[in-house]
Amino acid sequence: MELSKQELEYPQKLLNYMDGFLISKTMFTACELGVFDLLENGEALSSKAVAERLGTSADGMDRLLTACVGLQLLQVKGHQGKVLYSNTDLSQIYLTKASPRTLYYSMAYYSQTIYHCFAFLNDAVRSEEEMLKFMQLMNSIWNICGKAVVMAFDLSIFTNIIDLGGCTGAIAKECNSAYPQSKVTIYDLPKVLEMTRKHFVPPDERRIAFHEGDFFKDPIPDADLYILARIIHDWTEDKCLKLLSRVNKACKPGSGVLLIEALLNEDRSGPVTAQLYSLNMLVQTEGKERMASEYISLLESAGFKDVQVQRTGKIYDVILGRK
Ligand code: ASE
Numbered sequence: 615m616e617l618s619k620q621e622l623e624y625p626q627k628l629l630n631y632m633d634g635f636l637i638s639k640t641m642f643t644a645c646e647l648g649v650f651d652l653l654e655n656g657e658a659l660s661s662k663a664v665a666e667r668l669g670t671s672a673d674g675m676d677r678l679l680t681a682c683v684g685l686q687l688l689q690v691k692g693h694q695g696k697v698l699y700s701n702t703d704l705s706q707i708y709l710t711k712a713s714p715r716t717l718y719y720s721m722a723y724y725s726q727t728i729y730h731c732f733a734f735l736n737d738a739v740r741s742e743e744e745m746l747k748f749m750q751l752m753n754s755i756w757n758i759c760g761k762a763v764v765m766a767f768d769l770s771i772f773t774n775i776i777d778l779g780g781c782t783g784a785i786a787k788e789c790n791s792a793y794p795q796s797k798v799t800i801y802d803l804p805k806v807l808e809m810t811r812k813h814f815v816p817p818d819e820r821r822i823a824f825h826e827g828d829f830f831k832d833p834i835p836d837a838d839l840y841i842l843a844r845i846i847h848d849w850t851e852d853k854c855l856k857l858l859s860r861v862n863k864a865c866k867p868g869s870g871v872l873l874i875e876a877l878l879n880e881d882r883s884g885p886v887t888a889q890l891y892s893l894n895m896l897v898q899t900e901g902k903e904r905m906a907s908e909y910i911s912l913l914e915s916a917g918f919k920d921v922q923v924q925r926t927g928k929i930y931d932v933i934l935g936r937k
Contacts, residue, residue: 640681641709642725645718649679650687650701650709658691658698742809749782749809752844756784759928763843763874764788766924766932769796772839772870776801778829778861779845782814785874786822789841799823799837829857834864843874844930846909847891848901858916865937871918873933877925878905887929909933 621627644650647668653659659667665675679699682688687705691698701710708717737744756763764785769775773796777786780800789798800810804826815822825835830853834840840861846854861871876888892903904912906923910933913921918935925931 637685638724639729640678641685641687642721642729644678644682644687645709645721646725647678649682650705650718651711653688653699653701654706654710654712656700658693658700660696660698664699745805745809746813749806749813753782753784753814755929756788759926759930760784760788761792762926762928763930763932764792766926767872767922767934769793769839769870769872772796772837774837775799775839775841776825776835776837777841777843778834779842781806782810783822784814785841785843790821797821797823799825799835801825801827801829801834803828829860834860836864836866837869838866839870839872840864841872841874844876846873846901846912847875847895847903848899850900851912853900854912855915858912858918862917862937867937869937871913871935871937873909873913873935874930875909875933876903876929877909877923877931878903880905880907906931906933 647670649664649668652664652667661676661679662672664670664679665672668675679688682705683690683699686702687709688699689702691700707713707715709721710716711718769789770793772793775786775789775793775796775798777783777789777798778801780786780802783800786798786800789796798821800807800815800822802810807824807826811817811824827833829845842857842861845857849857858871865871876885876891878888878892879885888903895901895903910921910923913933913935918937921933921935923931923933
């Protein structure tokens with residue numbers, strides 16, 4: 615597209631884009647403070663009256679109302695030397711809560727949720743970097759809890775282990791050193807394993823195999839032990855049952871499933887780490903942290919039996935089920 619001399623000298627479009635968020639936030643604020651609702655029955659009020667009714671500062675409200683006039687969301691009428699503000703047709707129809715065509719709730723959601731999420735837009739776009747940071751987080755805790763979780767049960771009877779959602783291979787490496795006779799495979803999404811190969815498992819590491827797949831829909835290969843470390847806590851009840859049932863189908867009689875999770879006490883007394891992590895699962899995922907009894911019933915519903923729980927005294931505990 616040709617750039618006109620006019621645009622080149624004075625880039626109006628860019629200035630408009632630059633001010634875009636000032637415009638949005640001004641409209642959101644007027645909505646949320648209740649300006650349009652206050653003026654909804656054709657009322658015309660001074661900024662001082664609006665400020666008093668809505669409990670704001672007079673000066674701040676005067677500037678907000680003036681800006682709304684510029685945006686054609688309000689109009690002014692002079693009356694006996696006073697400036698009175700009233701709704702325009704546009705704000706009356708779309709920005710008052712009670713209007714049958716209201717967009718008030720869209721404005722509120724944008725203002726209270728999307729606006730804040732957009733503060734992190736740069737991180738979201740730089741996704742490979744974000745993903746690496748997340749994988750490094752996932753990896754590092756096993757430096758202090760890894761040995762305890764793989765040693766909590768004697769897993770030496772299992773010689774073909776698949777770590778579902780094995781991510782960076784931290785647990786796979788732990789299994790290799792604790793159980794030198796066993797073969798371990800990391801099962802994860804292709805894009806995760808690409809990062810794992812690039813940053814976490816050197817190509818000459820012969821003892822760790824890779825299997826690309828989505829554990830909710832792709833085949834789960836044969837193994838005698840399936841490890842799910844911090845996987846179940848990411849998902850809703852329905853998805854946990856779906857995943858564990860798929861794992862159960864893949865198991866032969868005697869095969870095992872090992873869950874590694876931060877267990878909540880049955881009496882809600884703690885541990886505070888798991889309680890805080892559960893809040894973080896609310897923020898970041900569809901899941902939550904659970905009590906041992908909840909993992910036991912999930913495993914039993916998915917067809918596992920002889921379920922045993924082993925606390926480690928560290929952040930992460932272990933639950934072993936058998937088919
Ligand atoms: C997940 C684990 C984590 C998904 C998102 C996550 C962790 C942080 N974000 O499976 C590790 C645990 N730490 C916290 C604070 O929850």
